[in-house]
Amino acid sequence: ESASIGYLIEEVEDLLKKYIQEGDRQAIFLLGQLYFEESRYEEAFLKFAKVKDTDLQALYQLSVMYYDGLGIKADCKKAVEYMSRISTTASLKTEHLKYAALYNLGRAYFEGFGVKQSDEEAERLWLLAADDGNPKASIKAQTALGLFYCRPDTLDLKKAFFWHSEACGNGSLESQGALGVMYLYGYGIHQDTQAAFECLKEASERGNVYAQGHLVTHYYNKKLYSRAAELAKRMSKYENIAETARVTDCRIDYIRKGLAIALFYYARCLQLGLGATQNSKEAQYYYSKVAHLDLKFDPNSSLSFGM
Template sequence: QGLHKEALMQFEKIKDTCFQAVYQLGVMYYDGLGTEKDPERGVEYMSKILNSDSPRAGHLKLAAAYNLGRAYYEGCGVKHSTEEAERLWLIAADHGNPKASVKAQSALGMLYSMPVLKDLKKAFFWHSEACHNGNLESQGALGIMYLYGQGIHQDTKAALECLREAAERGNIYAQGHLVEHYYTKKFYSKAAALAKRTTANNDISMLAKRADCHPTYVAKGVAMAAFYLARCLQLGRGIKQDEDAAKKYYSKACHLDPAVAFHLERAANLGRI
């Protein structure tokens, strides 16, 4: 935090002559790095870059557009507007250009998966672009879309390739879905082993930062893994039966994501898993 404060002071000194400083100040004020959070000020700095005619601001415009889109989507520093977030992210994504904002490409994939602007073909397109440009979160999302035929024809082979690679790279949501796939296919030992690894770390925030994935989906992935591990422990599938341990993991799943736990519990009660 001390280094952030020092950086903030230096950026403030040169902001009138350096667009990079303006951009950094926008990030720091929006996220509260080295200062109190001031999202309105962060938005002001990002808007200054995006609306500038100076060639010196050119290389920062797409990143600024992504951050402004994030502000509109979160309703932080500006009034919430999904449509404005979409418009700004489309600018930032630049038709899938690998040198553009890959985060914006992934964000569009997520946005078009949501009820408000749901368009799974667009979601698949943008997750594909982001994945090809190295985005880990989109790689996991792409695997899930292939697995369930969302926005694209179902392709289990392509799904597993995406999910396994994403899981190896640290995508916890992908790991959760792999656990589910292994369990469903009755590869109980593989399901239990992967679930045990996935549930080993309880620090959702740290896992999200390390993989640069959204904490909500990290929690969902761990919750899925915890539930299936509990099921394996309860029934002695692929692992030694241990009902006390099963209760612990059922509880963990409920704590991390009640909706996921409820959905899986209902499936278990109906004999589907």
């Protein structure tokens, strides 16, 4: 099967090269994209660079490559320069690129990559990228604002709830889990355990580990120990956190928090024989795994929300 796919890729490559020889400049970007998706980054860079002044998609991909150091030396300032150009020149046809660029620029300012760190500028850019909750705007920016307003330095839980609601309505898995936690503890909204359960359950089924951890908490506090232990035991099988983050498009730190919560309660169930056969040795093993996750986790504190 892999051989047949390789053959098809070669055919597409040859066809695009033929179009390029006939003067089709769009084919230059498409060939670059093919190389990019095949991790042939140096070849992709050459194609994107050739049309970057007339093709915003190529300019965007170059910015990503500079930011991540793919096929070229990482250059955050160059990445920011290109993203800035996209954010001010996008047309209706490429409006999605404008929103993506604004989101990435917000990240650059928030993290201090290629620019001086600035919460104020990150917030301004994310608000532009989120475009009042427009489903065609950057949903990542909407989620980022939800997280931003849960930070101690920029705390505004009503705004956080608003942006997580918008992002969740537009399909954000991460925001759906966050909403469940906000309903569970009454953050930025009246406490509603039924709404919390529905949000956490659906987000959990979609793969949100943070939501799964809080669903374990919900089951445990409701004395549904078998359900808590069963879900936590399934979660204990998570090995590759980075891959889970990639697949679910959720932040690694929240995946780690969710896993820590679940493992704590699983250890508790094993220690006390609640919903699982009592096993002190196994309980100690899972307590140690929580410690190895290197998180300051207090299951009795609402601060375990961690946003």
